[in-house]
């Protein structure tokens with residue numbers, strides 16, 4: 527499994543505002559979208575393209591176009607939805623599928639409550655969006671789901687990760703073709719499975735259920 531942790535002052539700056547408990551939902555949503563666009567630049571580095579002829583006003587030349595089958599972007603509801611616009615801005619021709627997953631706050635086990643994905647993902651490059659990689663249970667289950675449907679390659683874009691979760695995902699995916707792009711790798715998980723220092727509950731902060 528390949529892991530890329532962003533190292534850019536603009537990303538760190540935006541993350542600092544996102545972490546701040548006083549940042550209100552509208553700002554949190556806007557920053558999430560901006561951060562995803564910056565992370566998506568790295569996540570799509572190996573997106574498949576095909577050569578295509580083009581005529582500029584001056585000459586005939588060769589360019590590239592996103593290859594078929596089109597990439598599939600999969601936000602994990604609810605918090606991953608806050609990352610969708612930022613991602614499709616960069617890859618507007620991508621197809622979008624949805625996975626609804628919620629972590630049981632007692633057991634920390636993920637439960638899948640919704641799924642709207644193509645039945646056959648053979649040969650597809652998939653991009654999973656979820657802001658938080660905590661215990662890794664949710665992301666590991668989502669990756670498993672996509673490979674079971676035939677996906678060829680899965681790249682996950684997360685805003686924050688914990689070392690424990692990253693190790694769990696790595697063990698779960700084995701030698702399959704998986705990449706993780708993170709805005710930052712935080713210190714640890716607390717006793718409730720929250721990322722430390724983290725940013726709290728991403729879904730609540732995006733959608734206004736925080737205090």
Ligand SMILES: O=P(O)(O)OC[C@H]1O[C@H](OP(=O)(O)OP(=O)(O)O)[C@H](O)[C@@H]1O
Pocket residue numbers: 602603604605606627628629630634636656657658659660661662663664665691719727728729730
């Ligand atoms: O790595 P894990 O320990 O599995 O935790 C991470 C998951 O928890 C959060 O979602 P949550 O279950 O809170 O659902 P929500 O997006 O509806 O808030 C987050 O968006 C991840 O999906």
Ligand SMILES: O=c1cc[nH]c(=O)[nH]1
Pocket residue numbers: 605658660719720721722724725726727728729
């Ligand atoms: O820190 C965490 C862990 C799981 N889910 C969140 O939203 N935040």
Ligand SMILES: [Mg+2]
Pocket residue numbers: 605727728729730
């Ligand atoms: Mg949540």
